[in-house]
Amino acid sequence: MTELSGAADSASPPRAPNIRDVAKAAGVSHQTVSRVLNDHPSIREATKERVLQVMEQLQYRPNRAARTLVTSKSRTIGILAATSASHYGPASSIGAIQDAAREAGYYVSTANMHNTETSGIQDALNHLVSQSVEGIVVIAPQKRVFDVISELQVSVPYVTMQSSSDSPHTVSVDQRGGARLATRHLIERGHRMIYHLAGPQDWIEAEERMAGFLEEMSAQDIPTTAPILGDWSADFGYRAGRELLRFRDFTAIFSSNDQMALGLIHAIRDEGLDCPRDVSIVGFDDIPEAAHFWPPLTTVRQDFTELGRRCVAQLLGNISEPEVVNIEGITAELVVRGSTAGPSF
Amino acid sequence: MTELSGAADSASPPRAPNIRDVAKAAGVSHQTVSRVLNDHPSIREATKERVLQVMEQLQYRPNRAARTLVTSKSRTIGILAATSASHYGPASSIGAIQDAAREAGYYVSTANMHNTETSGIQDALNHLVSQSVEGIVVIAPQKRVFDVISELQVSVPYVTMQSSSDSPHTVSVDQRGGARLATRHLIERGHRMIYHLAGPQDWIEAEERMAGFLEEMSAQDIPTTAPILGDWSADFGYRAGRELLRFRDFTAIFSSNDQMALGLIHAIRDEGLDCPRDVSIVGFDDIPEAAHFWPPLTTVRQDFTELGRRCVAQLLGNISEPEVVNIEGITAELVVRGSTAGPSF
DNA sequence: GCGGCCGATGTGACCGTGCACATATCGGTG
DNA sequence: CACCGATATGTGCACGGTCACATCGGCCGC
Incomplete structure (x- = not known):
């Protein structure tokens, strides 16, 4: 110190x-x-x-301290973030949370989890609770976080974002629906052998996207192989791509985010193949760079900013018409670009 | 509220x-x-x-409020961020700041500037000061921010990052040196007609990179054209590229960040040309995706994480050996990949 | 054996604000 | 003109810590 x-x-x-x-x-x-x-x-x-x-x-x-002391209201909300917070999506949402909170007269304090161990989550959570935040937005929707929160009996309202679990504390984009859109798009283009490059196993949003993929495939009676579990990074996408392409038993890959999709495209090229001619790729997120990839990436857009705003609204119990609220409120939208085409054989 | x-x-x-x-x-x-x-x-x-x-x-x-009240030490530092905080670089640094602060027993509160008007800066600054932060890290190194801070007579220590101005409140990567490295690389490959796609005019780091570019060009006695002022986005890079390519009076472009470089490459392709055969491109930042662009991007790497850490260290007056501290401490490193080659004519 | 000193602990005031309650002021009313 | 209620303002205390200072033993040295 x-x-x-x-x-x-x-x-x-x-x-x-x-x-x-x-x-x-x-x-x-x-x-x-x-x-x-x-x-x-x-x-x-x-x-x-x-x-x-x-x-x-x-x-x-x-003097804020004096006021907080006497009212026991800190007017502060906490953000519990994973290290992935430097990615475009989470970072955008965090920005929106901060803005929405400030507009409502709240301060925002952020704590990062150093690891996904229980201890890492606990430390960060304690850090937030010790400043008597009035609410917490969890932006690292790993399943374990839920367990730790309930285990610690955190007496603070909280909301998690980007998951679509059964928890009541959730604001989310319809990840599953988005994944189904992406999958359906590939199927409609004629693909039958489709891989899924998923996110880390313990991420709820990764799980949702995977579920959407499997649902759609099964709805259309197309057999699937086990998804590959990645780590969201372009590097991983590249390595996975190289590995997969040793057996060319597929014509399309649905990647759980845009970065990994970029890595996949890179791998396809390094194997002397072409995207989309030989392999079609769909991503997820629609980061601002996706339109400028080569080929421009077909992906699923989600509105991170709106997501962040809604988190705060929910936390502050300020959703204008509570009855009308759609828990799955924010829909994902397919953006078709150049990385998808029909299979070449 | x-x-x-x-x-x-x-x-x-x-x-x-x-x-x-x-x-x-x-x-x-x-x-x-x-x-x-x-x-x-x-x-x-x-x-x-x-x-x-x-x-x-x-x-x-x-109870933190009670302790703060009596000691008048909030143990909180504030981050004043631009909207660009959702980009990879700033986001990484912010993460590092948060971690370093927490390790030192400090809390972190963040405020975003809504615009670059004086009022936007002022609002955000007030928001931070009103929670009696003990220090502020400014991560939106726009020149105007300095003015506002000094004008408001903010009585709180502050540090700005990523600028290399003459202010004493600065922790920085050697932007200028990095830009010179990038420029020299292009010159060494034989380019003589080199454009610079700069960042927004009022960003100190954009200015520094531009200065580095101009310095190196002038040191090697190569005539330059006026840099184009961009907005850091891939979209802008693309539009600027299309525009520039109407007159092919250059063989290389040094872009002030990787996103704009991506847009440039996209434009080059859309004009039926090839990077690096027809135009070489160098970026700046080395975002994790840069290695997977097509072609993989030659760029200048800077260590955002270290930057964030140092900001906190400086703010807390905790730099281990104060005399030895190199203000320009963090050097930038050229990473040569596939987007640069010799000129084709 | 006694003064002095040090370690361990207790006592009361104070930080700056909001709340509950008391008090003054004022206009209208029967 | 006494009385009432509403409006405008003042008085003390509480919030949960820390700080300065007081107290209380025990041990040491002469």
Whole structure:
């Protein structure tokens, strides 16, 4: 642990002004000042103005700690994030969460899980709880996280995003439906031998996409092989692609995200083959770069920003018309580009 | 503004235990409990153990607001981020900042700027200051941010990252050196007509990279054209590429980041040309996907994670050997891949 | 044997704010 | 003009920690 050095520039007075200082200067009681701060209705306009003026003059800033102490409301929500938070999707959602929270007058504090061990989750969770956050958005929808949260008996409301599990604490894109769209697209193009490159086993969203894939395949009576479990990275996609292409027993691959799809395309090319001529590829997420891949990637778009906003809305119990809320609210959308075509044989 | 609903599960008792509750249960004074919390040296081992046990039993959690109130140390640092925070680089750094801060016992709160207007910066800054953060990391190195910070007379220490300006509040990768490496690489391959696709005008790092480009060109006595100012996005890279290629008066482009480079390559292909045969491209950042682009992208790698760590270290005044610190500490590294070759004519 | 010192612990005040309650002020009413 | 209720403002206390200082033994040295 280390200490933060003193203020940067100004040789500030030893103590910042508080409401009593303001009160004295304005010739009112501290309570009146407090009322001004909290927009209390029964306060005379003239008084209010005078107080506000003094505040301005004294550079008064309310002390959040004091307020939190007495109200026991921290006005802070926490984000529990996986290391994957540097990816486009999660990062976008986090941004949206922060914005939505701020708009609602809340602060946001973030903690990353260092690993997917129970201890890593616990540490991060403790870190958040210890600042008495009023709610938590879990953005690392790994199954284990649920267990840890319930095991710890966290007494804080929480929401997880991007999963479609049976938990009530969930805001999600319809991952399963999106995966079915992607799969159906390949089938409609005539593919019958389709692989699925899935995300990590313990990610709920990976599981949902896999489930969607299997559902659609089975609905169309097409036999499937076991999905490959990846780690979301382009590197993994490349290695998996090289491996798979040793036996060319497929004509299309549905990848669980765009990065892995990019790796697959790379592998296809390095094997002297062509996408989409020899192998069609569909991704998932529609990251902004996907349209500029070669070939431009057919993928499933999800609205990460909306997702983040909804998380906060749900956490704050502020969804405009609660009865109408569609739990699977945000639908995914297929974006067809150049990486898919009919099979060449 | 909305209120957060009550605790999720447990019908918790009206009040959480405080140090006096613990003290009573352990048969000591509240101050002794406080000493245990703060690892005070002169406390008997037996007493300490007893207190700790009671804490465990009562599920005691120290109240951060109370501690902050009395010590006036919030143990929180703020991150002031641009919307670009969803990009790989900034997101990685933010993750590293959060981890480093937590390791040092600090909490992290993040605020995004909604726009680059003064008001947007001010709002975000106020949001951070109002929670009495002890320090701020600015991760949106736009020049205007500096102005606003100094104008507001923010009395909080701050550090900005990814700029190499003359400000003392800076931790940076050697952007300029990296840009020179990239440019020199193109020159060494024989290119003489080289364009630069820069980042937004008001970004310090964009400026630095541009400066590096111009420096190297001038050092080698090669005439330059005015750089194009982009917005970091692949989309812009694509549009700029299409535009530029109407006059093929160049054989190479140095792009200020990898995303725009991707868009350029896409444009080159759409014009029926080939990268690197007709045009060589160099990017900047080395995002994880760059190795899997087609062609794999020659680019300049910077260590975002280390950057984030150093920001926190600097902010906490914890750099191990202050005298030895190299302000330009983190060097950038050229990664040569397939997108560069000699000019074809 | 006694003063002094040190380690271990206790006592009370205080940090800045909001809440419950008390009090003043004012206009209208019978 | 006494009385009522509503509006506007003031008074003390509580929140849960930490800090400064007081207290209390025991041990040491002369």
